Amino acid sequence: MFNVSIDFLLSYKPEIVKIANEDEELLKSKYFWKPSVNLILNSVLNQIPPTKPLRVLEMACDDGYCALVLARLGYIVTAFDNSAIKIERARQLAKLIRVKIELTQDNLLDYDFVGRFDVIYSLNGLNGVAIRDRAALFEKIKGHTNENGLNIFETVASKNLEQSLFQKNEYFWKSGELFGFYTDWKYEVMEEQIIAGGDYKNFMVSRKI
DSSP states (O other): OOSOOHHHHTTOOOOOOOOOHHHHHHHHSSSOOOHHHHHHHHHHHHHSOSSSOOEEEEESOTTOHHHHHHHHTTOEEEEEESOHHHHHHHHHHHHHHTOOOEEEEOOTTTOOOOSOEEEEEESSGGGGOOHHHHHHHHHHHHHTEEEEEEEEEEEEEESOGGGOTTTTOTTOOBTTHHHHTTTTSEEEEEEEEEEETTEEEEEEEEEOO
């Protein structure tokens, strides 16, 4: 009603985040240079273009670059991140390019899904999910995805366990582990690319059928 956030009403004053000149120019331009952002954008636009109102959720949205572009292209976008500073920066960027987007400070495991989405994605957020929490998280994500909707995720993993920095870490992802949670869906994209030191990036676009 007052067109302000709950934080504002509760007198919480977030740290002011200055928008760099390069960010401003980037957001005003038609395309983004960030490879990971372009990878997500291309996947969404190619697989499920905004020919009708489509709900999109970005998990662990960082500064909201990808979410803001999708909102500008006509998708109905919700995004969250556990960093208050990053969410505030995303709000400022949204005002800068005059797009409507729902932004919330929250984390992957506690986020309360409202309704269903046509696309749910995260660039790097899953890397922080412990092994014990993954099955339940994916079931929740899949349950809140519309029929014919997409889930788009990437994780960092390693085939050389003895050389991996994540060997004794509860957050370690096995190579190909991400794909195993979607055997009952249709794989639109299922890729593995080497990135450094025996580590790999697993990238997946799956469709609910």
